[in-house]
Amino acid sequence: MKAMLQRRLPLLTTGAIFAALFIAAGLKYEGFFSSNVAVNLFTDNAVLGLTAIGMTLVIFAGGIDLSVGAVAGFTSIFVATLIEQHGVHPALAGAAALAIGGALGAGMGAIIHWFKQPAFLITLAGMFLMRGCAFWLNTESVGINHPLYARAADIYWEFGPVGVPLVAAILAVGLIIGGVIGHTTRFGRNLLALGGNEQSALLMGLPVGASKVGVYAFSGFCAAAAGLVGTLYTGSGNPSTGIGLELDAIAVVVIGGTVLTGGRGHMLGTVFGLLIFGTIQSVLLFDGRLSPWWARILVGVLLLAFILLQRGLVRAVGKGK
């Protein structure tokens, strides 16, 4: 019981911090306690949230993916350019973008695994590549005027007093799928084993190579999905979408209690991490006195706090043995 509590402590802490933050904000700012604010946390952070899903699994496996922001940016302008300047149907353009994201991820995973290169460097190259390609396609933002986009903007589900727009629903579904993949499938367990100790995973006969290629492909796919959702959210494509997104995604995952060296973590933590991130930004918005760049400093401080907490826990558990 005690061991389990210790194992779940980062997750519990993250949840508690989110609850405390949200309640404190609700008490301080009038109108904060509305279902709309809660749903907006999802809607406004859909792009970040979707990339964080893939990033969580990559970090489970002890890797890192710096290319996600650039993939989102590429997808954004790629889809917009195809629809507006080449008359391609949005569904087809979107499918192509998702395929490109997945293929790029798989390629990076393959190089990382078979050429034994640091994930950090290879995904950095992926980031440069996709960002350059995005600006190659178009340097300016392109508005998307397609009936399908207009219709998507109107999609709205009502659950009692809560209205959920399409973008928020996609993120919610994505997080559930990510959680299922990460915690109930063999693939997910393989990733955690791989992140825990690659050598042992290999000796146990787990498909290390396939898992690595798979997880980077999944992350690329998520990043492309994020770019796609970004076009839905803004109704346009922009090659500079997602600059710095990779870092926010890593921050969200780490604030969520997932250990960056791999092998331990939870998708639910990422959900809380995302909500904390979103709440900080909403609070700054509600307050209006603090400048938005304080959000960056706050996120940094939170990141530091969580990492120190993780260190402390790891040491405490180590001493208990």
Next chain:
Amino acid sequence: MTDRLRHFLKSPVLWPLAGIFLLLVANLVLKPGFLTITVLDGHLYGLPIDVLNRGAKTLILALGMTLVIATGGVDLSVGSVVAITGAVAAVLIGQGTDSLVLILGGAIAAGGLAGLINGLLVARLGVQPIVATLILMVAGRGVAQVLTDGQVLIIKHEAFGFLGNGFVLGLPFTIVCATLLYLAVHFALRRTAAGLFIEAVGDNPEASRFAGLATARIKILAYVACGLCAGLAGVMEAANIGAADAQRAGENMELDAIFAVVVGGTALTGGRFLLLGSFVGALLLQMLITTMYNLGVPPAVAPVPKALLILTVCLLQSDRTRRWLGGLFKKKAAA
């Protein structure tokens, strides 16, 4: 084949040098005037000077980064530190500080402080370097924004501007400064035991600690040195454009610096470093960018060749490729 030549052929510096050479040839074919250097008002101008001048900041960052990577770490925060030091300099000048010593001291000390924080996190608290420096990378831009109040601060200070645009003996000051720093670091590390200590810590921190090295202190010093270098680069950047832009200053510079170091043959796993390699790596990177501009490739697309270059170097230096190449040569020798 003499030993010296054989040694050179095996040196990791060979690949980036070959890359620079290839780019030079390509440039000369496409634009025959590439190597022309003109003298104007006693100052040297020309594309080769331009490459050195623009590459100087990357080189300075790469020097510090080499030390950190040699200890088995990495510093992701240097780009943000560039923004912070630029902001500090601009704020000091904006408040009417006239003394160059104070301005430089304040700005570069801010860089050193940033390095100290990184170093303490890594060496004393045992945080993974990527994560430890990520914190400052995320928060650092916020700090710079708070300092400048989100504005692009224009800097008007003649002596300060000289740091970015001045000439010494006909050469841009940035080149002179970077070269002097390179020599200083080289001698400080290779003529004393400092370089050896850093490599030992990067290779096996546990063993070095048992051998009596102050492992933590050496690591902290490496991060502080890296922060100071970033501070100097930040001052140069601000002086060069005559403004402090918290949002854009130093953007992606950490990546360029890491890139220069890795291309130069210093492994990201630490334990060995090649200062000359980082020098050549920084030049190769700048050469590539200048070539792109020279060919009329828009700046925004320039990351593509950068990416291809990283991939090429990674693949060339991987064991798999080496074994494959080795096999190829053996077959030839047998035939």
